[in-house]
Amino acid sequence: MIIERVSCEINSKNKNEWPFNVPAVAQIVEEELTFTAPITFLVGENGSGKSTIVEAIAEAYGLDAHGGRAGRKYVNDRPKTPLGEVLQLHYTPIGLTRSISPRNRKGYFLRAETAFGFMSFVSGMPGYWKEDITEMSHGEGFLTVLDTMFSEPGLYLMDEPEAALSFSSCLRLIAIIHRLASIGGQVICATHSPLLTAIPGSEILELDQKGIRQVSWRELSLVDHWRRYLNDPSFYLRHILEED
Template identity: 80%
Template sequence: MAKLLTLKKQVKKLIIERAVCQVASTNPNQWPFNVPAVAQLLEEGLTFTVPITFLVGENGSGKSTVIEALAEAYGLDARGGRAGRKYVNDRPKTPLGEVMQLDYTPKCSKYSASFRRRKGYFLRAETAFGFMSFVSGMYRYWEENITEMSHGEGFLTVLNTMFDDPGLYFMDEPEAPLSFSSCLRLVALMNRIATTGGQVICATHSPLLTALPGAEIFEFGSHGIRMVSWKELDLVDHWRRYLNDPSFYLRHILEED
């Protein structure tokens, strides 16, 4: 993984370098614009400097809302799927997706003009299995029948099949069905995407994934959005404390019952 450490200087490998919003039509008192992280994004935008970016935060912090809007801005279906293909549905974009815009790097400006030329995929844990079952066997998807696999095996089939070309890949909590060893395989896949000209933006709760060398991490919370190192993440601190002494947390929870 040492190769990834040099990617920060290779901005030319990025597909998008910034996300901004047209805020004139939004109501700052309504969800999701009243979420601190979303409010900051509306005001300041979000800049990407390396090929792998993690969005981390508690439930309700806005990370999934933001990654869904980023995927929609790239032309992907909010429920997940492959770039360059429109799925049959009449569902409008999410409120944040309606105002989200992406700034492409000069190398990849062609993507902004041609929907069909975009390469990438949006994998979201909460809707993935139903969608994956529907498209199994279709042209340019996977041949395997994932209904005959475990949830985790199905995810790995999609990852190995759809995340093979340089493109822009969005993931929302991909670790949900994966074991420890499978998460390590996902880390290797992310690294391969980054070193072959692709870009990954991933919302996650996983201290394992976020430890990937060279990645940038944005922590979402009541403070808004801030860039942090892996060691500074609240989730890393909590997992370290819990694994060191589970009773430190459990005694308070069990005493409440």
């Protein structure tokens, strides 16, 4: 693992401002957030703070909030998010050794909403991939990036990577994430996917209006909803369609 916990200190007058008034973020301010496994998933409804936290960790580590690898020029010249400005990373001994110099930091931030535009821009540049992403589908492009950039020990942040992936492609992503953990990497991923969160040995943190709590895969609300929906879609659809 690269980082073992994150913390932040803020001025008391900022507690009622976004994003510090989001319960999950407020909990980090009060209690810190500890990571107990090489693979951590942040799961929750839209607005629960999972993407905000992943983005801030990326910025604190020196990754561009728009996505990309560690060590990119001009990353530190960009304005950071409010949480990214104050978030502190607490490294493991191995992580500290690997992160002393920004040039030696290894990692990547894959952000679904901005990934394809960024990937198209850097395709063929030194330090990236040779393939032309513009000639691929979003899913194929994602997997090309994952196969190329997620290949050595480092800190890898992902924000809803399943957005562009089919079922079989999600399974390939699971293999990539598992491989990273096995070689000493660390993955922190915000997701809505019951497939990804099922990786054995991963830590699952569920974010809601009460804050952050560690849960098992079977306890996840999204797993319960998907199971019930696939078992009987009409149970959900009749209410939605009647209301519409």
